[in-house]
Structures are given as structure tokens and as C-alpha cells.
Amino acid sequence: MSPADDAASAPPTPGPRVVTTALGITQILGFGSTYYLPAVLAKPIAADTGWPLSLVVGAFSFGLLVSGLVSPHVGRTIDRFGGRPVLAASSCLIAAGQATLGLAGALPVYVLGWLILGAGMGAGLYDAAFATLGRLYGEAARRAIIGVTLWGGLASTVCWPLSAYLVETLGWRGACLVYAAIQLTVSLPIHWLLVPRRVPVVEHARDTQADEVRIDRWRRRALVLLGGGLVIGSVITSVIAVHLLTLLQARGLDLATAVALGALVGPAQVASRMVEMTVGIRLHPLWTMTASVVLMTLGLLLLAVIPQAGIALVLYGAGNGVYSIARGTVPLALFGRRGYGALIGRLAMPALLAAALSPSLGAYLIEIGGPGALLGVLVAASALNVVLVLALRVTAKRIAPVEVSP
Structure with missing residues (x-):
């Protein structure tokens, strides 16, 4: 096949509206299963395990610290390779962190789970999504960024009731494992299939x-x-x-x-x-x-x-x-x-x-x-x-x- 025939047979690249909607959905699931999780799960975790509530919540702060530390590396990676692989990796990291929380039998393992979740937050929440959109659309990314924040604003509305229902029916460990499964079966495919694979060539990475x-x-x-x-x-x-x-x-x-x-x-x-x-x-x-x-x-x-x-x-x-x-x-x-x-x-x-x-x-x-x-x-x-x-x-x-x- 000629290059022209090969290009013609390639699947169409998702447009900005599709990408915005896709990232909006994964932002709801990402924030809901990380940033907004302690508000619902902290007390049930402390009550079930006997761990101090201050440490149960404090582990979340450790996760935020990790998120901040990895952010510069995430941004440079998106500049070089595009957002698709980074966002897909974030889904895997969040799933791994949730699974670690759900299976944690000791407080240090629970803290480790939040450290992994912190890396996932740094690689997949707003800043990574914004960097991905800016890399794809340049200054025209503003409308897409606003659209993603509109979706993201629904995270607590959607996930707080979901988290409460999961805790009531499956316990806090079951809730964490369900969120891990959601990341692998919903967010990961969305990131991999609907975030454009092509990285626009604007400048060399060294620039x-x-x-x-x-x-x-x-x-x-x-x-x-x-x-x-x-x-x-x-x-x-x-x-x-x-x-x-x-x-x-x-x-x-x-x-x-x-x-x-x-x-x-x-x-x-x-x-x-x-x-x-x-x-x-x-x-x-x-x-x-x-x-x-x-x-x-x-x-x-x-x-x-x-x-x-x-x-x-x-x-x-x-x-x-x-x-x-x-x-x-x-x-x-x-x-x-x-x-x-x-x-x-x-x-x-x-x-x-x-x-x-x-x-x-x-x-x-x-x-x-x-x-x-x-x-x-x-x-x-x-x-x-x-x-x-x-x-x-x-x-x-x-x-x-x-x-x-x-």
C-alpha cells in the first residue's frame, strides 16, 4: 500500500469534542476514586482496622506530596510523547493503588497504596489532562480545558454517593477493589482508544x-x-x-x-x-x-x-x-x-x-x-x-x- 492508501485506511482521529468528553469522564472517575475518596472511606477504614483516623487521612497527604513531586516529570513526558501513554499509565497506577488499599492488612501497606495513588493522580488528573490538551490543540485548547473542568466538577456529585453505596454493600475494601476494576475496564480503554495517538510535531523535545x-x-x-x-x-x-x-x-x-x-x-x-x-x-x-x-x-x-x-x-x-x-x-x-x-x-x-x-x-x-x-x-x-x-x-x-x- 502507498503511504496515501495507508493514511486513508487508518482509523479517524477523535475530534476535540470526543477527546473532551472522554477526558471529562475519566476525570470524574479519577478524582472520585482518589481525591474525594477519604471523605467517605476514612471513618469506615479507621473503625474497621483500628488505625488512627489522623494517619488514615494523613496517608492521603502523602499521596498529594507524591503527586506534586512527579508533576514536572509528567509534564515533560507529555511534551515528548503526548498524553495518551501517560494518561493510560495513570489508570494503571490508580488501579494498582486502589488494589493495594483494598488488600492492605497493615498500616504501612495502606500508606504505600496512597503513595501509588499519588503517582497516579500526578499522571492523570487536571494538570496532566490540561498538558495533553495543550499539546494536541495549542491555544485552541482553551474550550476543551473548560469542558474538562465542567465534567470534573461532577466528580463528588457522582462518586460520593457511589462510594457510600459501595461501602454499605461491599465494605471499604470492596469499594477500593471496585474502583480498581473501573480504572482498568473504563478509564484505561478510554485513554488508550479516544486520546489521539498522533503527537503533533511542534518542536523537538530538546526545545x-x-x-x-x-x-x-x-x-x-x-x-x-x-x-x-x-x-x-x-x-x-x-x-x-x-x-x-x-x-x-x-x-x-x-x-x-x-x-x-x-x-x-x-x-x-x-x-x-x-x-x-x-x-x-x-x-x-x-x-x-x-x-x-x-x-x-x-x-x-x-x-x-x-x-x-x-x-x-x-x-x-x-x-x-x-x-x-x-x-x-x-x-x-x-x-x-x-x-x-x-x-x-x-x-x-x-x-x-x-x-x-x-x-x-x-x-x-x-x-x-x-x-x-x-x-x-x-x-x-x-x-x-x-x-x-x-x-x-x-x-x-x-x-x-x-x-x-x-
Whole structure:
């Protein structure tokens, strides 16, 4: 067969909509079986095994640390080989980690399971998905990135009830083994069959390192400001995810009311991402990042000063929703697709490490100063993030437009 005949007989490459949907589904399953797992399984595991709850949950933090450490390597690998093999490997790692958890008879084996899951999270959750889309579609990846975050926002909605049902019917070990099977029978085939095999040739792999060396003064400054903003954003979101109910109850709310108000965050995240998809897509991604940090700051400030926390949580949730988008689209808009995977990995590592450590630091701050002290620190950190993003906007104007190959 001639090369033309061979190309004509090859299966069609999945289009952006198919790829976005595929990655959206695997993000739901990936987040649901890793990041959102301890919320449902931690207490049953501690009750069944007798292991301290602090260590059962703390193992998850070890997993996040591993996720941050592997992120730069994941990004460089995606730049070189494309996202398909990396995402497929992530499904295998998550399955192996889940199987290790389900079969763990001792606490060290349980911790090992979370270390494996951490590697799977680093290779398969948002940052890896964003790097894959940026590698495939360049600056046109923005709509796909927004679409993936819309799907990902449903992870807790889908998997918390599923996890609770599995624990009730099969026990926590059975739940882990079912999630391992889902990764191998659903996520792995999706990654292997629906993420395009072809890697667009934009530059040689060595150009990624060369670009990092040749970043000029203004681009370096922009990179520092962006990295600092992402770290602060990760600290805030991870602390709120763990300590929100404590902060609400410190405002005089009972547990049931606090839980009901906390449930407003999820719908607000999804709603803000839909607005970004329909309206914000026409604006530069820096507008998205600006909106995210301003909304989060207003939400936290209102949470600190008013008794009724509903509007505060809606504002915070809306800001957090588009923050997830901005962390993928702003680096692509400012620095282009060349070396995008490596850049995403570099930015993700300190943010993920901070996310792993900050809930424990938040708990310590509550112990020594009370919930009010923690909330005050969060408001100050969020206000600082507004300053960093405004400085980033000024710096971005000094960056020469990045030429992107078609």
C-alpha cells in the first residue's frame, strides 16, 4: 500500500469534542476514586482496622506530596510523547493503588497504596489532562480545558454517593477493589482508544529545555507571579475543603446548617464554569484569573464579617470554579504551547505540595488562634493573590506575543 492508501485506511482521529468528553469522564472517575475518596472511606477504614483516623487521612497527604513531586516529570513526558501513554499509565497506577488499599492488612501497606495513588493522580488528573490538551490543540485548547473542568466538577456529585453505596454493600475494601476494576475496564480503554495517538510535531523535545533557559526577564517575572498565585490559590482551596464546616460552625451555625450551606460551593463552581464557557471564552484568560481571585476574596471576606454565609460561599465557589480553568489556560496564553506540558508540571509541583501541607497547618492555626484566626489568614492570603494577579496583568503587557506553530 502507498503511504496515501495507508493514511486513508487508518482509523479517524477523535475530534476535540470526543477527546473532551472522554477526558471529562475519566476525570470524574479519577478524582472520585482518589481525591474525594477519604471523605467517605476514612471513618469506615479507621473503625474497621483500628488505625488512627489522623494517619488514615494523613496517608492521603502523602499521596498529594507524591503527586506534586512527579508533576514536572509528567509534564515533560507529555511534551515528548503526548498524553495518551501517560494518561493510560495513570489508570494503571490508580488501579494498582486502589488494589493495594483494598488488600492492605497493615498500616504501612495502606500508606504505600496512597503513595501509588499519588503517582497516579500526578499522571492523570487536571494538570496532566490540561498538558495533553495543550499539546494536541495549542491555544485552541482553551474550550476543551473548560469542558474538562465542567465534567470534573461532577466528580463528588457522582462518586460520593457511589462510594457510600459501595461501602454499605461491599465494605471499604470492596469499594477500593471496585474502583480498581473501573480504572482498568473504563478509564484505561478510554485513554488508550479516544486520546489521539498522533503527537503533533511542534518542536523537538530538546526545545522545551532550551525555551526554559531563554525566557526573558519579563517572562521570568510573569512565571514567578503566576506560580505564586497558583500556590496561594491551592493553599486556600485545600484549607477550605478540609476546614469549611469548622469555620461555619464557629460562626454559630449547627452542623446540619453548615453542611447545607457548604453544599452551595459545588453548584456555584459548575455555574461559574458554564459562564466561562459561554461568555468568558471571548476574553483573555487573565480576565478569568482576575475574576477568580476577586470572587474568592470577596467570598472569604463576607464569610468573616457577616452571620449569613450563603452568598459568601456562592461567591467563593464561583471563584474557585474558574480558578481551576485559569490554572490551565493562563500559562498557555502567556507562554504558548511550546513546552506547555513541562511548564504545567513545574507550576503544579509547588502548588500540590502546598495543598498537601496546608490543611495540617490550618488545623494548627485553629488550635492556637481559633477558627477566626485561620479565616483572617485566608482573607489576607486571598487579598495578596489579587495583588499578584494584578501585577501579572501589568507584566503580561511587556511580554512579546508568543508565536505558536499551527
